[in-house]
Amino acid sequence: MLEVKGLSKDFGGLHVIRDLSLSVTAGERRVILGPNGAGKTTLFHLLAGTLKPSKGEIFLDGQPIKAFDAVKRARLGIARSYQKNNLFETLTIRENLMLAAAAALGKSTHMVKDSSRHPDIRQRIDEIAEQVSLADQLDQTVGTASYGNRRQLEVGLALATRPKLLLMDEPTSGVGPTMIDRFHRLLEQLPRDITVLIIEHDMDLAFGVADRITVLNFGEKVFEGTPEDTRGNATVRDIYLGTGGYHA
Amino acid sequence: MFYQTKFRSITLIAALIFLASYASFGSYFAREIVVEIIILAILAISLDLCAGFGGMVSLCHGAIMGVAAYAFAIMSAKLGWPLFPSALIGLLAAVVVSGLVGWVTARTNGIFFIMATLAFGQMAYTFFFKSRWLGGDDGMGGISRFDLSAIGLEMNNSLTFTYLGLGVLLLAYGLTAMVMRSGFGRTLSGIHVNEDRMKALGVNTAAHRAKAMAFSGFIAGLAGLIAAQHTLYISPELLIWTTSGEALIVVILGGLGTLVGPVIGAILLVLMKHEISDYTDYWHAFIGLVLIFTVLAGGRGVFGQIEYWLNSLRSRHHDPDNHQTAGKPQGGDHA
Numbered sequence: 001m002l003e004v005k006g007l008s009k010d011f012g013g014l015h016v017i018r019d020l021s022l023s024v025t026a027g028e029r030r031v032i033l034g035p036n037g038a039g040k041t042t043l044f045h046l047l048a049g050t051l052k053p054s055k056g057e058i059f060l061d062g063q064p065i066k067a068f069d070a071v072k073r074a075r076l077g078i079a080r081s082y083q084k085n086n087l088f089e090t091l092t093i094r095e096n097l098m099l100a101a102a103a104a105l106g107k108s109t110h111m112v113k114d115s116s117r118h119p120d121i122r123q124r125i126d127e128i129a130e131q132v133s134l135a136d137q138l139d140q141t142v143g144t145a146s147y148g149n150r151r152q153l154e155v156g157l158a159l160a161t162r163p164k165l166l167l168m169d170e171p172t173s174g175v176g177p178t179m180i181d182r183f184h185r186l187l188e189q190l191p192r193d194i195t196v197l198i199i200e201h202d203m204d205l206a207f208g209v210a211d212r213i214t215v216l217n218f219g220e221k222v223f224e225g226t227p228e229d230t231r232g233n234a235t236v237r238d239i240y241l242g243t244g245g246y247h248a
Numbered sequence: 249m250f251y252q253t254k255f256r257s258i259t260l261i262a263a264l265i266f267l268a269s270y271a272s273f274g275s276y277f278a279r280e281i282v283v284e285i286i287i288l289a290i291l292a293i294s295l296d297l298c299a300g301f302g303g304m305v306s307l308c309h310g311a312i313m314g315v316a317a318y319a320f321a322i323m324s325a326k327l328g329w330p331l332f333p334s335a336l337i338g339l340l341a342a343v344v345v346s347g348l349v350g351w352v353t354a355r356t357n358g359i360f361f362i363m364a365t366l367a368f369g370q371m372a373y374t375f376f377f378k379s380r381w382l383g384g385d386d387g388m389g390g391i392s393r394f395d396l397s398a399i400g401l402e403m404n405n406s407l408t409f410t411y412l413g414l415g416v417l418l419l420a421y422g423l424t425a426m427v428m429r430s431g432f433g434r435t436l437s438g439i440h441v442n443e444d445r446m447k448a449l450g451v452n453t454a455a456h457r458a459k460a461m462a463f464s465g466f467i468a469g470l471a472g473l474i475a476a477q478h479t480l481y482i483s484p485e486l487l488i489w490t491t492s493g494e495a496l497i498v499v500i501l502g503g504l505g506t507l508v509g510p511v512i513g514a515i516l517l518v519l520m521k522h523e524i525s526d527y528t529d530y531w532h533a534f535i536g537l538v539l540i541f542t543v544l545a546g547g548r549g550v551f552g553q554i555e556y557w558l559n560s561l562r563s564r565h566h567d568p569d570n571h572q573t574a575g576k577p578q579g580g581d582h583a
Contacts, residue, residue: 103446108432108434111430
């Protein structure tokens, strides 16, 4: 479904991603692990098209997409939720979802009908609100919503476009255990026609949802395997627990 | 985001009734004032669409209005085309010029957008100012009036003309309101609030902004046509940047991002101008004071502020415990 070959990204002399190859099958839940600075978020930038790779190729369903910008890739079905909230702050949660739903349903260029009353858009808003547990907060302005609600909306905006490939950058960063459980359930309930790449620091969540795990360190893939293999792998343990590296 | 609330509909209808009464009970001079208000209000609605919803504070809207007026005058007075197709060409010219400005400036924001539009506007102004064929700074006359006698309207009657102008104002408002609450308009608000996220949702934001400018040009073009029909004479004065500045003052005075606010703002500005200039030559200073007060009072404008108060009252009334959402304007603040 997603095929990455020999991907590299340099910022001047700094090699943030080095010769990275990935192969993700349709419907897979792939967790990306790695200490801070390993290049995880940069990888998402490269996949979503907000950064151009220095080298390498990216294929989505066999189609080379390296030349496409972020807008075109979004239209091909790549959606992304951000590590730091990137929302429409002055609008309500409903309006946020409305924008995403209208874009996904091809209504963002329609000039006649009131989009807030469009049945398809309303239905999509209700579905997503249910999915990310925001049904009771829809009329709250994002700027005044709780941090947890904003994290949920962050994922909701990505889901509202009904993506083929969902890139989730630390969806649970900064939230408590209840919310993490809720995300866990959300991920389990996601239909299998969505392929998910997720950067996650919560190990229980990561090991719980992953089909396979890819571990990055200093921009390189240092390990890839099932959650069981990952748990027992010495390299991964070193990166995460010892030998002077970061603790995630 | 824009919502056509009941309060907005009532205010708009009240404003139109006020203008119609002012014209019918007043003298010829009163009708001149009302037409002046109509032109300014339509131009301000067109600017509110860009500035209030799209965050594109344009200083070339006067020029776009002028382009429509000149294109109309060139086709009808210079080339002898019938008035109706000439008017369509006038509108088309405004759409094309405005869309082009929007396309070129689509990746600029804030002060750079303002400067770019100022430059485009002044270029257009200079072009007409220097053009001998179009009368240069003397302007251009010889425009004839629409003949609507077939449907029983005598356009040379100042009252009929004013009523028709009010009809165009209603049309301009209705079209803009329709577009602003559509998927297109709401997406424009979204681009204003967070352009990057809008791109990540698959919206070509640059093209969207250019289209918004083109549509705004259509509305400004309507104002240009009325201006040309009103005096049957046009001059480069229409295009000068202070015309755009005046429209911006009207938008801010009435309430940015409300669409009704610009109509109220135009009424206030023109009436203040005429009333106060009876007593003093320093009427500009008075309007300046009012504007400063409006901005310091929260920047919502006269209409926007009243709407804000009403919404605060209403949400307190509905939900006495919820102070967090109290006072959130339900019909979109600046977005």
